[in-house]
Amino acid sequence: MKKFLALILAAMLLLGCAAMAEEAAPALTKDVVVLFTSDVHCGIDQGWGYVGLAALRDALVAQGNHVVLADNGDAIQGEPVGTMTKGEALIDLMNTVGYDVAIPGNHEFDYGMDRFLELTGKASFPYISANFNKEGELVFKPYIIKEFDGVKIAFVGITTPKTLTSSTPAYFMDDAGNFIYGFFQDESGEKLYNAVQTAVDAAIAEGADYVVAMGHLGNEAECAPWTYADVIANTTGIDALLDGHSHDKDQVTMKNKAGEDVLRSGCGTKLEGIGYLRIAKDGTMENGLYEWTIDFAASELFKNDVSIAVENATAALNEKLGEVVASTQVDLVIKDPATGVRIVRTAETNLGDLCADAYRDQSGADVAIVNGGGVRDIIKAGEITLNDILKVHPFGNAMCVIEVTGQQIQDALEFGAKDVPSEFGGFLQVSGMTYEIHTYIPSSVKMDEAKMFVGVEGEYRVKNILVGGEPLDVTKTYTLASHNYKLKGNGDGYTMFDGCKILQDEVKLDNQVLMDYITGTLGGVVGEEYADPYGQGRIVAVPEKPAE
Numbered sequence: 001m002k003k004f005l006a007l008i009l010a011a012m013l014l015l016g017c018a019a020m021a022e023e024a025a026p027a028l029t030k031d032v033v034v035l036f037t038s039d040v041h042c043g044i045d046q047g048w049g050y051v052g053l054a055a056l057r058d059a060l061v062a063q064g065n066h067v068v069l070a071d072n073g074d075a076i077q078g079e080p081v082g083t084m085t086k087g088e089a090l091i092d093l094m095n096t097v098g099y100d101v102a103i104p105g106n107h108e109f110d111y112g113m114d115r116f117l118e119l120t121g122k123a124s125f126p127y128i129s130a131n132f133n134k135e136g137e138l139v140f141k142p143y144i145i146k147e148f149d150g151v152k153i154a155f156v157g158i159t160t161p162k163t164l165t166s167s168t169p170a171y172f173m174d175d176a177g178n179f180i181y182g183f184f185q186d187e188s189g190e191k192l193y194n195a196v197q198t199a200v201d202a203a204i205a206e207g208a209d210y211v212v213a214m215g216h217l218g219n220e221a222e223c224a225p226w227t228y229a230d231v232i233a234n235t236t237g238i239d240a241l242l243d244g245h246s247h248d249k250d251q252v253t254m255k256n257k258a259g260e261d262v263l264r265s266g267c268g269t270k271l272e273g274i275g276y277l278r279i280a281k282d283g284t285m286e287n288g289l290y291e292w293t294i295d296f297a298a299s300e301l302f303k304n305d306v307s308i309a310v311e312n313a314t315a316a317l318n319e320k321l322g323e324v325v326a327s328t329q330v331d332l333v334i335k336d337p338a339t340g341v342r343i344v345r346t347a348e349t350n351l352g353d354l355c356a357d358a359y360r361d362q363s364g365a366d367v368a369i370v371n372g373g374g375v376r377d378i379i380k381a382g383e384i385t386l387n388d389i390l391k392v393h394p395f396g397n398a399m400c401v402i403e404v405t406g407q408q409i410q411d412a413l414e415f416g417a418k419d420v421p422s423e424f425g426g427f428l429q430v431s432g433m434t435y436e437i438h439t440y441i442p443s444s445v446k447m448d449e450a451k452m453f454v455g456v457e458g459e460y461r462v463k464n465i466l467v468g469g470e471p472l473d474v475t476k477t478y479t480l481a482s483h484n485y486k487l488k489g490n491g492d493g494y495t496m497f498d499g500c501k502i503l504q505d506e507v508k509l510d511n512q513v514l515m516d517y518i519t520g521t522l523g524g525v526v527g528e529e530y531a532d533p534y535g536q537g538r539i540v541a542v543p544e545k546p547a548e
Helices: 002-023 049-062 088-097 113-122 190-205 228-233 305-321 350-363 386-392 406-416 510-521
Strands: 032-037 066-071 143-148 151-159 210-216 240-244 251-255 261-266 273-279 285-291 324-328 367-371 382-385 399-405 428-431 433-438 445-447 453-456 462-467 477-483 502-504 539-542
Touching: 032 049, 032 151, 049 066, 049 088, 049 273, 049 305, 066 151, 088 113, 088 305, 143 190, 151 190, 190 210, 190 228, 210 228, 228 240, 228 251, 228 261, 240 273, 240 285, 251 285, 261 273, 261 285, 305 386, 324 510, 350 367, 350 399, 350 428, 350 477, 350 510, 367 406, 382 386, 386 510, 399 406, 406 428, 406 453, 406 462, 406 477, 428 433
Parallel strands: 032 066, 151 210, 210 240, 240 261, 367 477, 433 539
Antiparallel strands: 032 273, 143 151, 251 261, 273 285, 324 382, 367 428, 399 477, 399 502, 433 462, 445 453
């Protein structure tokens, strides 16, 4: 009996040792800090800049941390240094900084699919995405695993399906107009959630101790059901989601599908902040933001190997971009001067008016439209440089004119106003017409699984549309000016112009359209007719039903 008890005790001790061995799995000897950037938009010498990012990384390493450097997309577009090199200058700089991993954002595709894939080939770091696919096959690996002190950390990439309409849809199509590239989009979001879950499960099966999702998802209503909150709520196994796309700086903890806490972190745009996720030696995690709050860029404070690369990238451009081409007597805005909130995607602004007027003036069309998401930066009162013009229109879209019916105009305005008072990058600034948005009427716009316009099922919230001061005739034919992104490429989901007769086909780049209007038609001076930051009354919001 004693021998039997001794055997039982020995077995229990062995089991205990085995349990202790499992608990004593490889442990970190140093904290791991994941530094991440999102929506840099070519802001290479703004805020932290790439110089400050490298300095921060080096300081953390010197303090005894493992450091991973990650980018969550929209790095290569947004400033002339990107536009004039079609993104290559940014890839070169990211190589110099020493990024470990990146994911594509929607604007990585703005120079075309072939160019994007060419640029990823030039990168010395991998691009990953669990949902970017060509005809169902993933283009990149869905995740990578980095190992520190025997501890494996998986990084899973996720790119918003909204990319199909917030970049140029035609770039994702074959010559026949069929989508061959996609992001596992559907109306329910299930395809995306399943793709992410498959990648997470595979990473865990490969031995990942932690799973860090790198998202270009955001929190905007127009991105549902593909926001970061949608993905977290419908998956398990993700420990933290480092996010971009909506330019927010929110630090959030929310529950996943299993009721477990997941950290979510945003870091703003233009390197105003660098996000971090710290995985401590004891296994705890903390997310946060290193914000740059000094009134000059970090490149003026730090000097390192990246400094030379940034200087070389900008030197050749500065002289040309600094040329004064015109002047303005007024501030031209995209944000509400009273609150600082961006309104160009929800309401009329004077810069929106100016840009739309430029298209109508330069084309001779009856009316013109410009998407608010394509009006990217302000112009302050004073001298206007070439750089100022390029920052307003950084995408290199080209002016087109088409024949449309009044019904197509009405549908376009309705689609653009579907999310008001929430933002929509496809919100329309206009010239040659005026309209009201009756916001008390719920939007009845119908979209397909890719968020492309299908039709209007109920009452229009856009009313009292006037063209040239006369009521819109839905049966009449008008000429409409905009750019190829909107009129030919289904940009932002605008499908109602498919099949329209093209009268002018990509005749002039958008920034040239704006510059020629200011320097030519306006005589080089933007005057008092654009003084009101809220515009000239072309777009009026009606929040309550008028009394009958």
